[in-house]
Amino acid sequence: MALSLGFHIIFxxxxxxxxxxxxxxxxxxxxxxxxxxxxxxxxxxxxTAILFAVGAVSGTVLSFELGLLWPKFMEYAGxxxxxxxxxxxxxxFTEAIFLGIYLYGWTKLSSxxxxxxxxxxAVSGTVxxxxxxFANAWMNAPTGFEIVNGxxxxxDPIAAMLNPAAFxxxxxxTIAAFATTGIAVAGIHAWMLRKNPRDHFHRxxxxxxxxVAIPASxxxxxxxxxxxxxVAKWQPAxxxxxxxxxxxxxxxxxxxxxxxxxxxxxxxxxLEIPKALSFLAFADLNAEVKGLDAFxxxxxxxxxxxxxxFQIMIGLGSLMMLACLWxxxxxxxxxxVAESRPLLTFLALLTPAGFIAVEAGWIVTEVGRQPWxxxxxxxxKDALTPMPGLVIPLxxxxxxxxxxxxxxxxxxxxxxFKTKPxxxxxxxx
Amino acid sequence: MTLAYLLAGVTMVALNAYVLLGGADFGAxxxxxxxxxxxxxxxxAAIEQGIGPIWEANHVWVILVVVLLFTxxxxxxxxxxxxxxxxxxxxLVGIVLRGSAFTFRAYDSTNSPVQKYWGRIxxxxxxxxxxxxxxxxxxxxxxxxxxxxxxxxAATYVMPWLTPFAFAVGFLTLAVFAFLAAVYLxxxxxxxxxxxxxxxxxxxAAVAVGICAGAALFxxxxxxxxxxEALLTRAWAVPFQLFTAATAITTIVALLRRRYALARLxxxxxxxxxxxxxxxxxxxxxxPGVHTIESAAAPFITLKLVSLGLLGGAVVLVPSxxxxxxxxxxxxxxxxxxxxxxxxxxxxx
Ligand code: HDD
Ligand code: HEM
Ligand code: HEM
Numbered sequence: 001m002a003l004s005l006g007f008h009i010i011f012x013x014x015x016x017x018x019x020x021x022x023x024x025x026x027x028x029x030x031x032x033x034x035x036x037x038x039x040x041x042x043x044x045x046x047x048t049a050i051l052f053a054v055g056a057v058s059g060t061v062l063s064f065e066l067g068l069l070w071p072k073f074m075e076y077a078g079x080x081x082x083x084x085x086x087x088x089x090x091x092x093f094t095e096a097i098f099l100g101i102y103l104y105g106w107t108k109l110s111s112x113x114x115x116x117x118x119x120x121x122a123v124s125g126t127v128x129x130x131x132x133x134f135a136n137a138w139m140n141a142p143t144g145f146e147i148v149n150g151x152x153x154x155x156d157p158i159a160a161m162l163n164p165a166a167f168x169x170x171x172x173x174t175i176a177a178f179a180t181t182g183i184a185v186a187g188i189h190a191w192m193l194r195k196n197p198r199d200h201f202h203r204x205x206x207x208x209x210x211x212v213a214i215p216a217s218x219x220x221x222x223x224x225x226x227x228x229x230x231v232a233k234w235q236p237a238x239x240x241x242x243x244x245x246x247x248x249x250x251x252x253x254x255x256x257x258x259x260x261x262x263x264x265x266x267x268x269x270x271l272e273i274p275k276a277l278s279f280l281a282f283a284d285l286n287a288e289v290k291g292l293d294a295f296x297x298x299x300x301x302x303x304x305x306x307x308x309x310f311q312i313m314i315g316l317g318s319l320m321m322l323a324c325l326w327x328x329x330x331x332x333x334x335x336x337v338a339e340s341r342p343l344l345t346f347l348a349l350l351t352p353a354g355f356i357a358v359e360a361g362w363i364v365t366e367v368g369r370q371p372w373x374x375x376x377x378x379x380x381k382d383a384l385t386p387m388p389g390l391v392i393p394l395x396x397x398x399x400x401x402x403x404x405x406x407x408x409x410x411x412x413x414x415x416x417f418k419t420k421p422x423x424x425x426x427x428x429x
Numbered sequence: 430m431t432l433a434y435l436l437a438g439v440t441m442v443a444l445n446a447y448v449l450l451g452g453a454d455f456g457a458x459x460x461x462x463x464x465x466x467x468x469x470x471x472x473x474a475a476i477e478q479g480i481g482p483i484w485e486a487n488h489v490w491v492i493l494v495v496v497l498l499f500t501x502x503x504x505x506x507x508x509x510x511x512x513x514x515x516x517x518x519x520x521l522v523g524i525v526l527r528g529s530a531f532t533f534r535a536y537d538s539t540n541s542p543v544q545k546y547w548g549r550i551x552x553x554x555x556x557x558x559x560x561x562x563x564x565x566x567x568x569x570x571x572x573x574x575x576x577x578x579x580x581x582x583a584a585t586y587v588m589p590w591l592t593p594f595a596f597a598v599g600f601l602t603l604a605v606f607a608f609l610a611a612v613y614l615x616x617x618x619x620x621x622x623x624x625x626x627x628x629x630x631x632x633x634a635a636v637a638v639g640i641c642a643g644a645a646l647f648x649x650x651x652x653x654x655x656x657x658e659a660l661l662t663r664a665w666a667v668p669f670q671l672f673t674a675a676t677a678i679t680t681i682v683a684l685l686r687r688r689y690a691l692a693r694l695x696x697x698x699x700x701x702x703x704x705x706x707x708x709x710x711x712x713x714x715x716x717p718g719v720h721t722i723e724s725a726a727a728p729f730i731t732l733k734l735v736s737l738g739l740l741g742g743a744v745v746l747v748p749s750x751x752x753x754x755x756x757x758x759x760x761x762x763x764x765x766x767x768x769x770x771x772x773x774x775x776x777x778x
Contacts, residue, residue, distance in 0.1 A: 053532035067510030075507040079731040082500025090742035096485040104482035
């Protein structure tokens with residue numbers, strides 16, 4: 001399950017981010033008539049088509065897998081959080097319908113209608129992401145029901161959907177999708193520009209990608225701070241694990257790096273910024289931060305994994321933000337970005353950064369919630385299917401995904417770089 | 430609790446739509462596998478053209494079914510996921526391979542032998558997946574999914590679906606999907622030669638549907654299944670049989686006389702009749718012997734909100750779907766016309 005999600009999320013992120021890039025490029029084409037924008041929109045849309053199909057089938061696997069692996073969880077949670085999933089179903093419909101129209105409709109629609117079809121894809125992709133994350137947020141902050149005799153009763157699906165974690169998680173996730181896609185696309189084209197910084201095609205691509213990446217990457221740490229404040233309040237054990245905080249203390253330091261050791265109960269070799277954690281989590285330098293010692297050990301999430309994953313997300317987030325600030329600085333001083341080789345190299349290196357940060361962030365959220373599947377209500381082990389021999393599907397699915405991943409990379413490479421329908425005069429302005 | 434019945438009906442409508450639309454896309458893959466002779470390449474091109482723009486939208490119907498099931502009838506979803514773990518897993522692999530291989534083939538610009546392999550994977554998984562889907566349905570209706578307590582692994586997870594009846598329903602499903610695909614394709618292609626090809630395929634598949642349905646009915650009666658008894662004895666059994674027979678005959682006659690639009694309509698009606706016959710025979714049980722619509726329904730408030738959500742969703746969905754099919758299915762789809770984005774009508778400057 002975690003594996004399928006980890007696989008699916010990559011395509012989901014692209015499914016949210018890429019349509020926005022396509023639509024922006026096509027918009028430029030409609031406005032300026034410069035064929036380079038059209039070329040961009042078309043190539044991006046081909047890539048999106050491949051990625052979307054894999055996203056759609058891996059999503060289908062998920063919707064069955066929830067039951068295949070966690071039948072008890074779904075029986076328990078279905079009536080409570082089925083609502084966002086049902087709405088998501090409609091968002092998928094809209095997305096799939098308009099993507100079909102967009103991809104196959106270049107010659108069949110007026111250019112304006114075609115552009116609007118792209119907008120519909122972008123909007124419904126974002127909305128479908130938001131709906132699923134609603135469901136996940138409920139697992140972190142279960143509301144909208146009461147437990148009577150061990151059964152959920154007095155269900156209020158609306159309250160469950162609008163649970164306290166819903167806002168920050170959907171915000172953080174949606175921004176993450178745009179930041180990730182923007183940075184990744186910028187990185188790829190920055191890499192190409194290193195060979196020829198005047199290439200019109202890649203400069204245009206970089207332009208659009210940065211248009212999306214910059215606002216998203218700058219906002220992401222802010223929205224992450226909102227998330228962290230929530231976690232501090234609602235899931236103190238998760239926060240403690242994220243930070244490697246074993247002891248409850250006032251004026252807790254923020255640890256950067258470090259290796260938490262669950263047996264000796266210390267986090268060694270970390271760079272500590274005094275009182276910063278108390279401040280970030282509670283906006284008060286001397287606030288008390290609960291350590292893991294406040295919880296019985298069987299309720300600890302795996303500390304090291306959560307801590308490392310959190311450090312990775314923050315680290316990459318900071319680098320992405322830095323890259324965007326650098327771009328802004330160059331633009332402000334010189335009105336020229338693509339001439340700076342170090343910046344291009346930096347961007348190119350950051351290509352996978354967003355995806356890694358997204359995976360890491362989900363590990364923080366999900367592993368940090370353990371041992372609970374529904375925080376405070378249901379333990380993960382109680383939700384598992386009675387079916388024995390689950391390694392077999394696990395290995396099978398891993399191999400299948402590995403295979404699909406390799407193929408996708410190969411095809412994208414062939415699709416975006418190998419085909420050269422562009423004439424030379426288009427390449428040099 | 431009438432709302433629960435209504436939602437069970439809506440779930441069935443969604444499944445019906447999946448069979449008519451998504452099912453035909455699988456069926457098209459079967460014909461891709463079976464394409465032979467001098468026009469094989471053109472047949473394949475027509476198939477690719479026919480399903481390319483719409484298969485992803487058609488596929489979402491099954492997601493809707495799953496989502497409705499776990500929201501409105503969560504115990505049924507949980508129960509089926511446990512009892513049918515193995516066939517569902519196989520079906521998922523089939524769904525993944527079918528969808529990705531189709532897309533990979535369409536976008537593999539290298540025209541290499543690799544592209545042929547994608548075609549193969551696409552068509553083979555299109556053929557296996559419907560059988561497994563049918564096996565799931567077959568074992569459900571046969572009432573064998575009561576999950577024995579403390580039974581062996583085989584008795585719990587394998588025997589319920591490893592029955593002749595379940596496989597008869599599996600092959601029936603395959604035949605139905607292929608039949609629908611061939612009938613639709615007769616309408617969509619305009620070259621007379623291809624039309625003749627697909628007409629022949631449709632007639633062949635119609636015979637296969639008949640044989641498989643007969644076999645399923647026979648096996649069902651032989652093992653005294655409640656469903657087959659109900660199909661033959663309930664109050665609506667006779668009008669139902671008459672209606673199914675009438676649609677079947679209409680389809681065949683229309684195909685013989687090359688009235689393709691009529692054939693398409695009748696084929697859709699015939700397949701829907703089969704499905705609603707199953708639904709009626711099983712009613713009100715959802716998992717025979719375990720769950721009924723009433724016993725499995727989620728709390729009223731959930732059902733109410735889902736119904737509202739469905740209404741709201743339909744407002745978005747219906748015009749969008751209408752638009753999709755209008756754009757791609759209204760005009761002549763010539764088998765050669767590959768979508769060439771280069772002809773995109775740009776803005777006038
Ligand atoms: C581009 C990706 C990305 C980047 C750069 C960041 N994050 Fe993040 N983060 C995610 C992508 C992500 C995510 C994968 O999207 C998560 C997982 C669950 C969620 O809602 O968002 C997440 C979760 C997540 C959580 C846990 C929320 C919960 O469990 O409810 C916290 C506290 C933060 N993030 C905080 C931050 C901070 C302070 C960042 C500052 C740099 C940051 N994130 C950058
Ligand atoms: C795409 C991002 C996600 C990733 C990478 C991810 C990954 C994970 C991981 C690593 C675990 C913990 C496994 C363990 O320690 O035992 C987990 C648990 C779980 N997650 Fe997620 N998750 C994601 C999103 C979601 C969403 C959106 C849902 C539901 C709507 C969900 C449902 C679950 C469930 C039911 C569990 C408990 C079972 C388990 O431990 O595997 N997850 N997930
Ligand atoms: C971590 C959270 C998730 C996000 C942000 C997300 C987002 C998305 C997006 C944007 C798409 C569009 C398709 C694409 O771009 O490839 C998609 C597809 C899909 N997702 Fe997810 N998803 C998540 C988790 C899940 C889970 C837990 C399920 C299972 C219930 C699921 C089920 C699906 C399905 C069925 C599709 C295919 C829809 C289609 O055919 O168009 N997703 N998802």
